[in-house]
Amino acid sequence: MEDCTLHHFTWRRPVRDTSQIIYQTTETQTTETSKADVACAANFQLSKEIQTDSVENGAGEVGKTDYRISKDVLGHLYDFIRDDSKVNYDRLLEFHKFDKVVLETVQKYHVETRNENILQMLSNSSRKTLILFGGLSHETFCSHQARALLCSSSTASSIPLPVCAISAVFYSSTQFLLGDLSGNISMYNKDGKIFEKKVTDGAVTCLEMCRHGLISGSDDGNIILWKVEEKGVEKIGGVRLTVSDLSRKIRRSSTSNKPIAVVSMQSSGNELCVATETGGLYILTLPTLDSKPMTQSATSIDKILFESPYMAVVYTTSNAAVFTQEGLVDEIPFVAKLAVKCGPYFVFSNHHRLVIWSMNTRSIVIDENIACHSICSLSNDTLQVLDADFNLVSNFLNDQL
Incomplete structure (x- = not known):
């Protein structure tokens, strides 16, 4: 099984800057540690455990990588979360x-x-x-x-x-x-x-x-x-x-x-x-x-x-x-x-x-x-x-x- 790198990022409200926005995230590595069968009522039995370890540099610091997200993509994310009109639960009350x-x-x-x-x-x-x-x-x-x-x-x-x-x-x-x-x-x-x-x-x-x-x-x-x-x-x-x-x-x-x-x-x-x-x-x-x-x-x-x-x-x-x-x-x-x-x-x-x-x-x-x-x-x-x-x-x- 190949290692997979999961990226996490946090975003803020777009600022008035026509240039691109730089964000920093922490890189982690997910590795499989063990497998064991567990009794269950279904016809199949499968159980997996995983452990998340931080990948450190030689100096003992967590590795950091810079990612660039365009202003348009960030704007779409911001509009999706803030737009309450996309889901109107009051219509269901009827x-x-x-x-x-x-x-x-x-x-x-x-x-x-x-x-x-x-x-x-x-x-x-x-x-x-x-x-x-x-x-x-x-x-x-x-x-x-x-x-x-x-x-x-x-x-x-x-x-x-x-x-x-x-x-x-x-x-x-x-x-x-x-x-x-x-x-x-x-x-x-x-x-x-x-x-x-x-x-x-x-x-x-x-x-x-x-x-x-x-x-x-x-x-x-x-x-x-x-x-x-x-x-x-x-x-x-x-x-x-x-x-x-x-x-x-x-x-x-x-x-x-x-x-x-x-x-x-x-x-x-x-x-x-x-x-x-x-x-x-x-x-x-x-x-x-x-x-x-x-x-x-x-x-x-x-x-x-x-x-x-x-x-x-x-x-x-x-x-x-x-x-x-x-x-x-x-x-x-x-x-x-x-x-x-x-x-x-x-x-x-x-x-x-x-x-x-x-x-x-x-x-x-x-x-x-x-x-x-x-x-x-x-x-x-x-x-x-x-x-x-x-x-x-x-x-x-x-x-x-």
């Missing part, structure tokens, strides 16, 4: 945006109910669905026959509850956490209660699992981060929202320490979006819970969805809308009663009409008349609907170009 989505039914089974009010429905990655039943309105105490139904296509377990649970989140494939009107956080499985802890004098209005633990919100303005253990929950930190934390457009006084009820929240990465009953919106940093108020009007909020940077707000009496921190992005053309985040989509329903809003196209991709009692997200691409006949229908969100 191939990853979908302007049409269709719902494809992949599973359907019936759920036995007793003409009860549905308070909440949620699912997990193990295709388990939890439905909370109870009263829609309460005074000083709860006297409803509340229960939780944990079901799948093959099994269903009805779990009686002492009071109405108005918030829930899955902790594992078989365990779930409930927040109730009495201020308790409880853990259940299909066999019943595992533990219960009193965390507030009011009601636990919302629960959210994040990478840092369990987050609870209550109607006394407390937002608390918890560590979930086998026999209970342990407080890590918390913050309390008061009237003085509201945006100046909403609050009437800047000195009031009166708490404001938390009605909904959802996390995205290390951020938590929180909504209060008077229309306040906050972005909290996790796990420190440092809060930043958003500028909003004094409109009662029922539920929020959050996937940074988008926030979908479901108002009690006004059309739902999608915002970013810079302002309004789009308005949903009806007063929604149900809302859920499903992958890159926000899904809204008023029990008769279903609207799906895409974060990719920043527009509505589905607007259909579908009667339902409740909706939830089964996965990032599957929407579950409890239809008018109490059938749980799993719909795959099929993107089409």
Whole structure:
């Protein structure tokens, strides 16, 4: 095998010199040192090792040779590297945006109910669905026959509850956490209660699992981060929202320490979006819970969805809308009663009409008349609907170009 000399050079931006440019490089010599067979799964076995040695002059200095590169060649190299217009990656983004989505039914089974009010429905990655039943309105105490139904296509377990649970989140494939009107956080499985802890004098209005633990919100303005253990929950930190934390457009006084009820929240990465009953919106940093108020009007909020940077707000009496921190992005053309985040989509329903809003196209991709009692997200691409006949229908969100 013959020796081969590899040349290396560095270049600089051309200078205003009509003459040729001189560069100096280091000459190296590559020689083969050894060969050895290596076992592998392929039909051939070959392995080579090479060693790069510097060729030195008699005085011990590395040999140097001058090479001349014409100004035209160097100019072409410079233009090729600096010309960003030769490859325009933005043109490829259009191939990853979908302007049409269709719902494809992949599973359907019936759920036995007793003409009860549905308070909440949620699912997990193990295709388990939890439905909370109870009263829609309460005074000083709860006297409803509340229960939780944990079901799948093959099994269903009805779990009686002492009071109405108005918030829930899955902790594992078989365990779930409930927040109730009495201020308790409880853990259940299909066999019943595992533990219960009193965390507030009011009601636990919302629960959210994040990478840092369990987050609870209550109607006394407390937002608390918890560590979930086998026999209970342990407080890590918390913050309390008061009237003085509201945006100046909403609050009437800047000195009031009166708490404001938390009605909904959802996390995205290390951020938590929180909504209060008077229309306040906050972005909290996790796990420190440092809060930043958003500028909003004094409109009662029922539920929020959050996937940074988008926030979908479901108002009690006004059309739902999608915002970013810079302002309004789009308005949903009806007063929604149900809302859920499903992958890159926000899904809204008023029990008769279903609207799906895409974060990719920043527009509505589905607007259909579908009667339902409740909706939830089964996965990032599957929407579950409890239809008018109490059938749980799993719909795959099929993107089409």
